[in-house]
Amino acid sequence: MAGAAGGGRKARLSKPLSKEQGICILCGEEREGAPAVADFVISSARKLRAVLRLPQRHTVCCPSCMEECARRRAGYERKLRNYKLWAGVFFALVVASSFAFSNAFPWVLLPAAMGAIIILALPNFYYFPAFEG
Numbered sequence: 001m002a003g004a005a006g007g008g009r010k011a012r013l014s015k016p017l018s019k020e021q022g023i024c025i026l027c028g029e030e031r032e033g034a035p036a037v038a039d040f041v042i043s044s045a046r047k048l049r050a051v052l053r054l055p056q057r058h059t060v061c062c063p064s065c066m067e068e069c070a071r072r073r074a075g076y077e078r079k080l081r082n083y084k085l086w087a088g089v090f091f092a093l094v095v096a097s098s099f100a101f102s103n104a105f106p107w108v109l110l111p112a113a114m115g116a117i118i119i120l121a122l123p124n125f126y127y128f129p130a131f132e133g
Helices: 040-051 063-100 105-126
Strands: 020-024 030-035 059-061
Touching (some): 063 105
Parallel strands (some): 020 059
Antiparallel strands (some): 020 030, 030 059
8 A cells, every 4th residue: 555654645845935135124124034026016126226227135024024014915905905896886887877877988988997097006005015935
């Protein structure tokens, strides 16, 4: 029996938490910590720093600030979800009001879409990066 020796369970290989040396996003000190996930905002900021020939810095979260970083990221994700809801409601109300008042429907879609895009852009003022680990 192949699985009898191991009790029938496969051993899980856990990925070790990656640590990098960099500037902590909260306390501002150079420490070793969890690196920021390279999403669109982080990668764009790194490209901008490269174009401007500024020294490359890694954004990290030190272990002592990890709880506060998780709380701020959760707040950003909650705002993002709420603003998506408000953008959808705005778009639906504008389109529904155009039907109610029998205005030209195709000409209403452009301002409704532009308003929804503006509403979707608002939570990016509260952006806080996610961290590995």
